[in-house]
Amino acid sequence: MKDWFSFLIERNVKELDLNFHYYCLDRSVLNATSLTVLKLCRVTLRTRSLSTLHSLKVLSLIDVIFDAKSLKNIVSGCPLIEELYVDRESYARDHVDFSVSKTLKYLLLSGLQFNCQWLEGLIYGLPLLEGLTLYSCIGLKNIRIRSHSLKSLDFSSDFVSENLSIDSHSLTTLDVYTRCGAWKATFRTPNLVYLRLHCGVKAVISIQAPNLFEGILDLRHYSKYVPSYDETVHFLANFNSMKKMMLRIDEQEIIFPRNIRNTCSPPLPNLKHLKLKIRRELKTKSELEDSVYWCAPSLKTLEIDVMKHW
Numbered sequence: 001m002k003d004w005f006s007f008l009i010e011r012n013v014k015e016l017d018l019n020f021h022y023y024c025l026d027r028s029v030l031n032a033t034s035l036t037v038l039k040l041c042r043v044t045l046r047t048r049s050l051s052t053l054h055s056l057k058v059l060s061l062i063d064v065i066f067d068a069k070s071l072k073n074i075v076s077g078c079p080l081i082e083e084l085y086v087d088r089e090s091y092a093r094d095h096v097d098f099s100v101s102k103t104l105k106y107l108l109l110s111g112l113q114f115n116c117q118w119l120e121g122l123i124y125g126l127p128l129l130e131g132l133t134l135y136s137c138i139g140l141k142n143i144r145i146r147s148h149s150l151k152s153l154d155f156s157s158d159f160v161s162e163n164l165s166i167d168s169h170s171l172t173t174l175d176v177y178t179r180c181g182a183w184k185a186t187f188r189t190p191n192l193v194y195l196r197l198h199c200g201v202k203a204v205i206s207i208q209a210p211n212l213f214e215g216i217l218d219l220r221h222y223s224k225y226v227p228s229y230d231e232t233v234h235f236l237a238n239f240n241s242m243k244k245m246m247l248r249i250d251e252q253e254i255i256f257p258r259n260i261r262n263t264c265s266p267p268l269p270n271l272k273h274l275k276l277k278i279r280r281e282l283k284t285k286s287e288l289e290d291s292v293y294w295c296a297p298s299l300k301t302l303e304i305d306v307m308k309h310w
Contacts, residue, residue, distance in 0.1 A: 213244065245268070
C-alpha cells in the first residue's frame, strides 16, 4: 500500500478519494503538494507534524478516526483551502481546536466537541466564508455567530442549546433544527429570504428579517408545557414579512378563540400562500379555515394536509 501511495504522489496526482476501513493513512499523502482535493472515509489519521498540502482546496474527512492534535496538524498545513468537511458518525471525545486559512469558503462540522468561544472566533476570522453547517456537535449551549460574508447557515442540534444568536448581513438562507424545549434565538439577518425552522412551541424568537419571503415552520411539543394562544400569535408574528409558508402544527394550536381574534392583530398579514400540515385527525375544518384566514387575511391559496405520521 505504501508503494502505491508513493506511485501516485510521484505522478503529481491532484485528486484522491480513499475509503478504507480504519487503515492508518500513510504520512506521504499528507505531504503531497500536488493534491487539490483529498477525500478520506473511515481511515485512521495520526500525525504529529504539520501537513504540507500546499495546493489543497477541498478536504473531506468522513467518519475518520483522529485525535484533536492530528486534525489540527492536517488542517493547519492547507494554506489555500476553500472547503472543509469534518463528519464523525461516532462523537469525538477530544475538544477540537484548530486554525484554518482565511481562504475558507465552506465549512461543515458534524459529531464534534468544541468550545463555543473557539467556534465564534473561527467563524468571525473567516472573511470569505459563505456556507456553514453545524450538525449535532457537543458544546453548543450558547452560541453567537457573526459573519459579514456568510450566505447560508444550517444548524442542527439534538443536545441542549439554550441560546442561538446570528448576526449576518449577507445571510439569505437559514435552516435551524433543535429539539430543545426552552430555546431562545435572535436573528439579525436583514437580507434573509428563506427560513426553515424546527423547534419546540415554547421557543422564544426575536427576528429582524424584513426581506424574509418563504419559510417552513415545524412546531413541536418537547415538554409538558402548553403555550397560550397569545404566545402562539406572538411566535407567528415574528414571521410577518413572509409571503409563502409551510406550517406544521397541531390543530388546536392554530384555532384561535374569538377573544384572541378581537384583541390581537393578525400575526401573518402579508402571507399569500400557506400549506398547512396538521398533526393528528382534523375535526373542525370550517373553524380551522376561519381561524387561518384571520391569522393571514391576505391569503390567496390555502392547502390543508392531515399527516398520519410525523
